[in-house]
Amino acid sequence: MEEYVQLFVPKELAEKFHLDTLQQQKESYLDKNLQQYYSDVVYTVGYGKNSVTVALLLEHKSYVPLSSLVAAIAIHGQRLHRPGSED
Numbered sequence: 001m002e003e004y005v006q007l008f009v010p011k012e013l014a015e016k017f018h019l020d021t022l023q024q025q026k027e028s029y030l031d032k033n034l035q036q037y038y039s040d041v042v043y044t045v046g047y048g049k050n051s052v053t054v055a056l057l058l059e060h061k062s063y064v065p066l067s068s069l070v071a072a073i074a075i076h077g078q079r080l081h082r083p084g085s086e087d
Contacts, residue, residue: 001043004056018046029055036060 002019009017025042028035039058044051 016048021046021051025053 001022001024005014005017005019022043022045025044027042028040029042030038030040037060039060041056041058043054043056045054046052
């Protein structure tokens, strides 16, 4: 989580987090209907003089998006039809 904060949180905001107080929580804020598509990871962390709760929402993707699949097929097709191609 510390690396995530350093990479993705604006510096002026990240500097206010006391990352040495970071604690992962067992709770989840997701509705049961959403749990098949998403997961959340919840942390508490010191922020300035207070403590805040931070929740990361993660989307499950166990499939190749159609656009990526179409692009991969097109690239492979171009390689097959290129003159002198041995593929």
